[in-house]
Amino acid sequence: MRYRIALTSALAVVLLGALGALAGPGWDPVPMTATIDVETPDTTIGQSQGTEPIGTYDVVTSVVTVRLNGASVEAQISEPVGARGLRPGVVFVHGAGTGKFTRAFRTQAHALASAGVVTMVPNKRLDTYTTRHRDYVAMANDYLRSVELLRGLPGVDPDRVGVFGESEGCWIVPVMAADNPRVAFTILTAAPVVPPRQQAAFAVDSYLRNTGVPVEVLRAIPRTVGMELPGGGFGYIDFDVEPFQQRMRQPVLIVYGTGDAAMPTVQGALQIIDDVSTAGNPDWTVRYYKGADHGIKVDGKVDRDFLRDMAAWIQGLPATGHADPRVAGAEPHQRFLASPVARPRWYAEGDMLVALLVTIGISLLVAPVTWLVRRLRGHRTPALSEGVPVPLAVMSVSAASSFALFVVYLLVVANLAQNYRTNALVVQGGWLLVRLLGLISVVAGVVLAYRVLDGRRRRHVRASRTVGGRWCLIGSLTGSAMLLTLLAYWNVFPALL
Missing domain, CATH: 3.40.50.1820 (Alpha/Beta hydrolase fold, catalytic domain)
Incomplete structure (x- = not known):
């Protein structure tokens, strides 16, 4: 059983990583090869007749x-x-x-x-x-x-x-x-x-590289800067x-x-x-x-x-x-060109992402709301079969936690980058924790899937015992699946491509 869960979980992570890589766009900035010839380190601009130095007048x-x-x-x-x-x-x-x-x-x-x-x-x-x-x-x-x-x-x-x-x-x-x-x-x-869009991508790339973020975080640059932001406007960005x-x-x-x-x-x-x-x-x-x-x-x-x-x-x-x-x-140095930024595909534009997050939030709220309503009405009979609630809850909570931590991670790293600071524990450790929570969600989902399938095959037991339980299952599975797909899009799962 353990080997089956481990193998399936590994396969699921690989597929999610491939999904993120194929969802596009990628990020491969063009190296700056042109140079500018600095004639002298002395910046002085020659004084001519009639010029006066700073401090001449009150x-x-x-x-x-x-x-x-x-x-x-x-x-x-x-x-x-x-x-x-x-x-x-x-x-x-x-x-x-x-x-x-x-x-x-x-x-x-x-x-x-x-x-x-x-x-x-x-x-x-x-x-x-x-x-x-x-x-x-x-x-x-x-x-x-x-x-x-x-x-x-x-x-x-x-x-x-x-x-x-x-x-x-x-x-x-x-x-x-x-x-x-x-x-x-x-x-x-x-x-x-x-x-401005190209400038923003160039600046973010430069700041993040100086902070030492993983390459997967750099791949998120065109997916954020390149998108049409929610609600329209921002025409000046081009x-x-x-x-x-x-x-x-x-x-x-x-x-x-x-x-x-x-x-x-x-x-x-x-x-x-x-x-x-x-x-x-x-x-x-x-x-x-x-x-x-x-x-x-x-x-x-x-x-x-x-x-x-x-x-x-x-x-x-x-x-x-x-x-x-x-x-x-002084001699200037520019590592990459500030180049046009690729646009995300239609499903990853700002309005679509907002709609997706709203749908995820509603889906994940179904289970706790249903549980609360049943408690208030005095129902004590379990809505889900034995062995289902724990992996279902772990899958949902860890997926939501991974995404929430991902957002916090980006904000913290942005603050470090803008202030020209580095912190390996935050930059590397934070990213590892985001990925770990995503992995836990995948494993919990695999465990849940096998328990549901085994229950049907061996004991002919359904995963849900009530209508409310069915809605809990559907809401949690839908929300978690969407979150894992969203995490894959933001390169949380390693890509082998």
Whole structure:
């Protein structure tokens, strides 16, 4: 009997593993083979006549209101005290998040102002910005209102006002700059370059590999990032910024930190260079800052060399737009390409998964609800035959526990990855526990199947003795089978393919 259970359980696990592998899509990122030639580790951008270093001026701030279409936002202006003549200006475009001038770009805006550049940090418009809906073209039009306001301020040279974008803002800045001479220059910091869906897959892969997760967890990337999320929306996730970059004719400063695992640091710079060259634009400069993170920060502080170089580049334009060295700083490393993400098949799209989870929940609740109703009505006769309740309960509970732990495991690992931390006990031990619970569910299901079959063959006894027992059996079997299939889809069972 034990050998029969062991052999059948092993076969069931192999079949579930094969089901998960065949359900697709797979995950096999393309290695990054292209390189970018860094000319020198010195990021300094040559000083030209009329440029002033950071700290030259005291800085005064004021708050203005920017009128948008159907709304308004406040913006903070930072100005150099006592600076003579018309000054260049910069409007900062936020990355993901709420984007308040009280918290965002404080160091960058103050540093540039102290070097004689008038800066403007508007609050992000939030009434049209949600997790489910973002319109980068509309956002670009909103930020252009800030550009126009800054161009009209006293002491600002309207022909020398540019825009600074960081992360998600680098999908907005090219829209603002394309075919638009009112934008004098652009600074793209930690630019994703590829559509958000590709960027998300690249970042998740990079973070998870750094955390040391099993390869089976990596295979879940396209099955999550590639799906259409429940309830629709999220159209922006496939926004392609490349056509706008190919119409940028302004000088562009491209900035990455070599400690930024979330961005395609080599691919991004090469793509922007290629795109602006398509526009006939020779004015590009690339800088890599050693160990700097996504915000060009080292140990939580904005890199001072970055601030120095940015101030010199802005003030030195147009000469600094194409001055040597074109590419400088630390050597970047990018292991894989940020590539298009395969879509899951119809049965694994977001709405279908939600429907499946609801069905599973209802199915698994049948047994405890039936038991409770029978108890309240005073029924003491067993609803199931002897030997059936224990493996049935173990199968259901262990399958549900495996899936619940799988979700918790992903959340914990994501937290570790985002904070650049590793924990072998959590990463490896947690995955082993998820698999162990799934295996227990399979074994319990096999034991249940043999007990039901043996009861019918040898003793002519049905597994259920009452109508309620029949519903308990059907609900638990249906819910557990669906859960095991779902666990197989998420690669919990080892695949031999």
